[in-house]
Amino acid sequence: MESEIDTMTSTKPYLIRAIYEWILDNDMTPHLVVDVRYPGVQAPKEFVEDERLVLNLSPSAVRSLVLGNDQIEFNARFGGVARDVYFPVEAVLGIFTRENGQGMVFPELAYPLPGEPEIDSDATLEQGPSKPRSVGRPQGMIQEPKGPKSPSGKGKKKAGGPTLKVVK
Numbered sequence: 001m002e003s004e005i006d007t008m009t010s011t012k013p014y015l016i017r018a019i020y021e022w023i024l025d026n027d028m029t030p031h032l033v034v035d036v037r038y039p040g041v042q043a044p045k046e047f048v049e050d051e052r053l054v055l056n057l058s059p060s061a062v063r064s065l066v067l068g069n070d071q072i073e074f075n076a077r078f079g080g081v082a083r084d085v086y087f088p089v090e091a092v093l094g095i096f097t098r099e100n101g102q103g104m105v106f107p108e109l110a111y112p113l114p115g116e117p118e119i120d121s122d123a124t125l126e127q128g129p130s131k132p133r134s135v136g137r138p139q140g141m142i143q144e145p146k147g148p149k150s151p152s153g154k155g156k157k158k159a160g161g162p163t164l165k166v167v168k
Helices: 012-025 121-127
Strands: 030-035 052-056 062-067 071-078 081-088 092-097 103-105
Touching: 012 030, 012 062, 012 092, 012 103
Parallel strands: none
Antiparallel strands: 030 052, 030 092, 062 071, 071 081, 092 103
């Protein structure tokens, strides 16, 4: 018999919508970070860096935005060319503001990359633990927040772009 917890839907799409609204309510610009390796991602590959794509989701930048429970879709201009973009919600690595980097990062997921064999959950259970599969978040996704200096007296400095911090 399945427990009620096993039948509940993912909280991820609800959190994405909530953070998106919070960002807009604070007159800031919402951005999503998407893992383009995730199966089903349809997005312009020429703007990908480190196997992720940062997308501006402000109402002035996109048309027909649908933040669904299973997939996110919209139309936007990339280099002056209108394109349809859609991807599974599970491909989203984080949502943040362009202005100050506040937002949310989601837990890493394991999934097969193109060319890797599918994960067979029954076989995995029979064989016991095995090597980890491909991880959903490319390395370097989260930059360490600026904080106290290291014991050597030299703080870590990271140049450019917004930073994401884990919210507990």
